[in-house]
Amino acid sequence: MRDVAIVSFAQAKNHRRELRNEVEILMPVVQEAVARSGIARPFDFTCSGSSDFLQGQPFAFVMALDAAGAWPPIAESHVEMDGAWALYEAWVKIQTGQAETALVYAFGKSSPGDLPEVLATQLDPYVMAPLWPDSVSLAALQARAWLEKTGKSERDLAEIAVRSLRDAKTNPNATVSGDFDVATLLAAPYVAAPLREHDSAPICDGAAAVVLVAGDRARQVCKRPAWIRGIDHRIEAHALGMRDLTVSASTRLAGEKAGVGKAKVDVAELYAPFSHQEPILREALGLGAGVTINPSGGALTANPMMTAGLIRIGEAATRIWDGSAQRAVAHATSGPCLQQNLVCILEGE
Amino acid sequence: MSETVSDEGGILTAPHVLEYPYRRSVGPVLGRFFTELRAGKLVGVRTQQGRVLVPPQEYDPETGAATTSDFVEVGPGGIVTTWSWVTKPRAKQPLAHSFAWALVKLDGADTAMLHAVDAGDIARMRTGMRVRPRWRAERVGHIHDIECFEPEAAR
């Protein structure tokens, strides 16, 4: 495999409700990522991630191209997925030798609709979607299964939320942050028992962009490139009643293929939009007590759909650039109850 | 200005509805499932490895291999393998009052299916409890032919 590094990352502040259109949100983010990369346009490849259903408009990604810099014409593609998978496609393109540089971006506007209801349209259209189960209720099925299997409590989940919100205080882009205590959080009513508001990610709008560069060129433009030392993604059965919800088999497999266990991990940015999913992911990736989890505050403090996975990779890269980590793991997820997962290993020189 | 259009600090917003009455062809396997539902029966299908999938699928989710033509009547009772409690149901959801979402493993099935459980109160819900379908009187061959599940103990 060729050496490929992340050399820049930018993201929008993750507002709960963003009234700008997708081009207006993306343009400054893409410009910032491009400026920081030290690479002049055009990029050899551009790839983006988004989903039409979030804002209810077909071809939202087509208009978003206005922000990318697509003139003269560029080699470009789009996944109807989180931008983390767009980054994977760009990494593959570089591996084929057809590109040395790539711009990856993603955007998501969830605020125009009722996101938990919109996400019900992701389900099997014959036997699940017609019941309109919301995404929080489905996650709660998984949470209960996990709590009952492990003997953990709702207090353990609240502690994850408290830590995330505290860590997000240093993240200027977080939607929510602050000092909370477990007892206060536990006094709140259930949203979908056993989950309370703090157990699920805030709904927000956002955008992010990343620049990838191959080989020595990365060293020329970046003091300490975040090298992609492994990247893999796996999916598992869709129907919730056909899999063991208390583990994440696809994350475990992707982590093994990416090589998480080959060396010590300093930091992990895990895309866990629900509190109980963080320990499920930690277990699947074999991340022990010595690993700093989600120093950005994670998805529990900012969760722009189709973007938060790419943000995990960008946040992990940031820890490599600033020297606070030598080896970082980034994770992205998609689908109900962690159906599809991507794992990316980043290392400093 | 139209009353539905709002000016929010200079930016205009307006309601947008994405609506379509989708009509889905279901294929032979789900077709059998819905046909049996209309008759007040629940069936699964056997995989080549012998597992019984409920709802039945044309394929084994583990391997992609086609399932067999062996349909197996299951239930009607089953056990709740996990559940969550909805305090305020959304308009499109199966029940208008508080209810549980549950994965229900029907007797004779190897997989669990998603549906609502009308237990009245969260205190009546527990993992492992037995439930049975509450059938709609007018059935058309749809997942909604099961209005919901309800605790067996209620009967």
Added chain:
Amino acid sequence: MSDEQKPVTNIKTPMRLEYRYSAGIATSRFLHGIAQGKILGQRCPSCKKVYVPPRGSCPRCAVATEEEVELSDKGTITTYAVVRVPSENIDVPLPFASVHVLLDGADLPMFSVVQECPLEKIRMGMRVQAVWVPKEQLGPTLQSIRYFKPIDEPDVPADQLRETV
């Protein structure tokens, strides 16, 4: 159930999702202009081209656009089609002429409709002007421009429209 009932082959799964659409900054400014009977484009700071309706960027230069330019409500048809098939998103009675109109002072055409003209008389290069709803009905929507109508000005030669289809 009667045994005569046919097997189920189809199900109905209606979908209705409600959203609150936001027009964004540039389009909102444009629509506020329309509500005052003005057509406001935006000029690209880099290539100086004028966009209408503006979307807040020049896709050619990939830069944000800010500078507003008031445009004439007269323009030239660069190309057109006569629509004779119904479409759920369109309220105009059939058949109608769907046209690309290059407003005077703009550098790319906007999509609109021409009326008050026999369909067979419509041609590329034809000069047209916006017909607005009555002043008291003006609102922040493109429906404030009912349609374009022909005006008595000489056609613009085709070679001058080449880059503005």
Added chain:
Amino acid sequence: MAERCAIAGIGQTHHTARRDDVSIAGLLREAATRALEDAGMDWPDIEAVVVGKAPDMFEGVMMPELYLADALGCSGKPMLRVHTAGSVGGTTALVAANLVQAGIHERVLTVAFEKQSESNAMWALTVKTPLQASVVAGAGGYFAPLVRSYMNRSGAPDDTGIRVALKDRRNALKNPYAHLRDPNMNFDTIAGSPMLWDPIRLHEACPSSDGACAMVLTSERSVRNTQYKPAWIHATSMRSEPTQFAGQEKVNPQAGRDCAKDLYAKAGITDPRKQIDMAEIYVPFSWFEPMWMENLGFAKVGEGWKMTYEGATALDGDMPVNCSGGVLSSNPIGASGMLRFAEAAMQVRGQAGEHQVDGATIALGHAYGGGSQFFSMWIVGSARP
């Protein structure tokens, strides 16, 4: 450094207005199992799956690849979902090919589909957005003015579009999978069909179809000994430009010209009309054949219509185009681009049956999408590159 990539298996469904006999999963599996069988493989042989389709509103399933993972034997495997508007079928094949070319996977299944009958294509393509005066009536309403501009600039005879439609519909009679197969279709029925989006007549427009296409792409060492030898990818390219900007050339878009130029350079093609034996190109409205002939460099600007008029693009012409009947005869939008790519590969494998071009060894697959702004292409050959 790229690995050679073979097209080892190809499958498609019968395309029709409403495939009422299958589920969405069943539709994909019909194409996929045919591709697997053609490649001499079964589900466990596949390492990764790449799915493509156009807007999710068609079926009303958001990111349907999640639900389809089980149906495509994807449990424990990587799955990608591509969406680049109408070009998506082609782009999806290129993303799948990249996985092999990069040496990441040995055997990749790629599937593209659309089950348009679950809703309505005109609705799904131009969903009404508030605060805008919607005057574009579906794809036909969008492309008809561009066709008029082409007619005006080129001075092409008015019946050029009718001739293209007649050729493609006749070709479709030789393709058992095609949607529109009317043996009585003739010049007069096309000419006499109603103008939907004047200058586009009903029979000069593509149908709305349900359908799927699948291919098994493999590394050289994974090719199995089956009835047909594999096709080989000689070159790929993709190019995009923004939807609308000042000074844009919409009739003969630069993204398409650049894409073809890049493609030919990679494939060592200097005279496309001589060196390419046949082409499957994305022609949803008949006039796009001459437009793309110019855009792809088969004809000089303004002269693409002459190829149609002189019969060059007919099955027995010197540059056969859309021998399968093309998009004009079958249009499951998400799959339409992949069908072009697959039909090109079928030709160089000699498996195109009645619509086979004798001795085809080099073929072009082409797809475009959005407002004539997304292009993807490949050159495939019977010989290893």
